[in-house]
Amino acid sequence: MRDHQAHQVMWHQIFPEPQRQGTTLQSQLRVRLVDAVLDGRLAAGIRLPSSRELADMLAISRNTVVLVYEKLAEDGYLENRPRNGYYVSERYLHQQPPTPAMAQPNPGAASHAVNWQARMQSEPPGIKWLDKPEDWQRHRYPFLYGQFDPSLFPIADWRECSRQALDVSSIRGWAPDAIDHDNASLVEQLIKRVLPRRGIAARRDEVLLTVGAQQALYLVSELLVPPGSTVAVEDPGYMDARNIFLRRGAQLVGLEVDCDGVQPDATVLARAQTLYCTPSHQCPTGITLSTERRLALLEWARHHDGVIIEDDYDAEMQYAGKPSPALKAIDHERRVIYIGSLSKTLSPGLRIGYIVAPAEVVLRLRVLRRLMIRHPATNNQLAAALFISHGHYDRFLHQMREELARRAALLIAAVRTHLPMMDFTAPDGGSALWGRFAPEIDTRLLRQAAFEQGILIESGEAFCLHDPGHFNCLRLGFSSIQAERIEPGIAALAALLPRCRRRSSAA
Structure with missing residues (x-):
C-alpha cells in the first residue's frame, strides 16, 4: 500500500x-x-x-x-x-551534459572581477521610456495605445495562413537562409495591395522587410544619422525614435505641433540635416499634417539637402474623412525614407515592418540588417503574404475601422460628459485621443492614482523632448479596452482629478 x-x-x-x-x-x-x-x-x-x-x-x-x-x-x-x-x-x-560543479567563492579573486559598469556604454542623456504594466490586460480600464485586443484579431484567418505556410512545399521555400532577399510574395503584396493605398509606387529593390517599424528606425538611423549630426523631431513626439537618434550621438531639435500638425519652423530646420515625422496621425496627438506643411517640409529638404524619415503611424486606421497620401507619395526627389508596419495594424507581437527607399539605400540597409539579424523570420513573411492575398487583411482593416470609429465616438462622448475641462481634438483616425488639462493638473499624479484604481492611462511627459513639459497632458488609447468599459472608465478617471493638482498650486 x-x-x-x-x-x-x-x-x-x-x-x-x-x-x-x-x-x-x-x-x-x-x-x-x-x-x-x-x-x-x-x-x-x-x-x-x-x-x-x-x-x-x-x-x-x-x-x-x-x-x-x-x-x-x-x-x-x-x-x-x-x-x-x-x-x-x-x-x-x-x-545530457554533465552537471557543472558549483563555483566556490574565492575571497582573493575579488580584485580581478570585471567592472561591468565601467565596460558598458552609458545611456545618453535625454532617454525616456513609456512603460506599461506586464499584466495590463488584467486591469479593468486599460486606456493604452496600440496593444493587442484578442476580440479584434482574426485568429482563425491568421491560423489558416500560418498552416499553409507550414506545408511541406512552402517550408522548402522559406527554410533556407535569405540574407540577400525577402519573401517575394510578401514584397509583391506590399507593392500591389498595401502601398498603393498610401499613394506610393515602389519597385521590389526599393522595399526591405524588417522586424517591425522599430528595427526599421534603428537601421535607417544607423545608416543615415551620423554622430554629431542634427535631427529635427516633433515635440511632443515618439520617444523611441528620439532614443534611437540619441544613441547614435545625434543632436535633437524640436518642432512644435499644433492643430495642423508639426510646424515647419525655418529657424529650427536650418540647423538639421534629417527630419523625423509622423504626418498621417502624429504621435501622440493623432493630428494629420496639412498639405501646405507637407509641401513646406519637402521644400526644406530640397533646398537644404535634407532627408525626411516618414513613420506612417496608424495610416491604415482612417475612419473619418478622406486619408491624405503619404509624404513619400508626393516626394519627387527621393528624399523621403518611408517606414510602415503590419504589426501595428494586426498585432504588436507579429513584428512585421518595412522600409521603402531608393534602391541604393535599401542595398546598404540590407547589409546592416544582415549584421544584426540576417533577416526576419521567413515563415511569418509567407503567412503575412497569404493573409493579404486571400483578402483577410482588407476585410480586417474594414472591421477595425468600424470598431475603432465606434470606440472613438464612445470615448469622445464620455470625455465631453465627465471631463469637460479637458481640451482635445476629436481623432479622425488611429486609436488614441490626446488631451490637455489646465496647467495645475499633473497627469503624472493622475496616472499613479488611476493605476491604483485599475485604470491605465499614458501621461504626457514621456513624449516631451525637454523637461519640464506636457505634465498636464495625457493619451487615452481605445484599441485595447472593451467598448462597454469606456464610459465607466472615464467616469472613474474624472473622480480622481481633484487629487491630482500640482503641490505648488494647491499650496
Missing part, C-alpha cells in the same frame, strides 16, 4: 493537474514527459502508468494519453513493449 501511494505521489509530481486553457492537453502532457526524461527524473527502463491509469489520474481522455505515448515512442523517447506497456527509452539520455 505504501509503495502504491509513493508511486502515485511520484507521478503527480511529474504530471501536475493540467491547465484547461492555453495549450492543448496533448501538448502539456508531452512537454511534461519530455522534460522528465531529459532532466533525469525518469530514468531509462522505468515503466509509465497505463494510458487508462494516467487518464484517470489527470481526469483527461484516455485517447489523449494514447496519442502522446504513441508519438513519443515514434520519436524515441519511449519504448513500446507489447502486452507490457510503455517504458522510458535510453536513446536521448546519453545526450
Whole structure:
C-alpha cells in the first residue's frame, strides 16, 4: 500500500493537474514527459502508468494519453513493449551534459572581477521610456495605445495562413537562409495591395522587410544619422525614435505641433540635416499634417539637402474623412525614407515592418540588417503574404475601422460628459485621443492614482523632448479596452482629478 501511494505521489509530481486553457492537453502532457526524461527524473527502463491509469489520474481522455505515448515512442523517447506497456527509452539520455560543479567563492579573486559598469556604454542623456504594466490586460480600464485586443484579431484567418505556410512545399521555400532577399510574395503584396493605398509606387529593390517599424528606425538611423549630426523631431513626439537618434550621438531639435500638425519652423530646420515625422496621425496627438506643411517640409529638404524619415503611424486606421497620401507619395526627389508596419495594424507581437527607399539605400540597409539579424523570420513573411492575398487583411482593416470609429465616438462622448475641462481634438483616425488639462493638473499624479484604481492611462511627459513639459497632458488609447468599459472608465478617471493638482498650486 505504501509503495502504491509513493508511486502515485511520484507521478503527480511529474504530471501536475493540467491547465484547461492555453495549450492543448496533448501538448502539456508531452512537454511534461519530455522534460522528465531529459532532466533525469525518469530514468531509462522505468515503466509509465497505463494510458487508462494516467487518464484517470489527470481526469483527461484516455485517447489523449494514447496519442502522446504513441508519438513519443515514434520519436524515441519511449519504448513500446507489447502486452507490457510503455517504458522510458535510453536513446536521448546519453545526450545530457554533465552537471557543472558549483563555483566556490574565492575571497582573493575579488580584485580581478570585471567592472561591468565601467565596460558598458552609458545611456545618453535625454532617454525616456513609456512603460506599461506586464499584466495590463488584467486591469479593468486599460486606456493604452496600440496593444493587442484578442476580440479584434482574426485568429482563425491568421491560423489558416500560418498552416499553409507550414506545408511541406512552402517550408522548402522559406527554410533556407535569405540574407540577400525577402519573401517575394510578401514584397509583391506590399507593392500591389498595401502601398498603393498610401499613394506610393515602389519597385521590389526599393522595399526591405524588417522586424517591425522599430528595427526599421534603428537601421535607417544607423545608416543615415551620423554622430554629431542634427535631427529635427516633433515635440511632443515618439520617444523611441528620439532614443534611437540619441544613441547614435545625434543632436535633437524640436518642432512644435499644433492643430495642423508639426510646424515647419525655418529657424529650427536650418540647423538639421534629417527630419523625423509622423504626418498621417502624429504621435501622440493623432493630428494629420496639412498639405501646405507637407509641401513646406519637402521644400526644406530640397533646398537644404535634407532627408525626411516618414513613420506612417496608424495610416491604415482612417475612419473619418478622406486619408491624405503619404509624404513619400508626393516626394519627387527621393528624399523621403518611408517606414510602415503590419504589426501595428494586426498585432504588436507579429513584428512585421518595412522600409521603402531608393534602391541604393535599401542595398546598404540590407547589409546592416544582415549584421544584426540576417533577416526576419521567413515563415511569418509567407503567412503575412497569404493573409493579404486571400483578402483577410482588407476585410480586417474594414472591421477595425468600424470598431475603432465606434470606440472613438464612445470615448469622445464620455470625455465631453465627465471631463469637460479637458481640451482635445476629436481623432479622425488611429486609436488614441490626446488631451490637455489646465496647467495645475499633473497627469503624472493622475496616472499613479488611476493605476491604483485599475485604470491605465499614458501621461504626457514621456513624449516631451525637454523637461519640464506636457505634465498636464495625457493619451487615452481605445484599441485595447472593451467598448462597454469606456464610459465607466472615464467616469472613474474624472473622480480622481481633484487629487491630482500640482503641490505648488494647491499650496
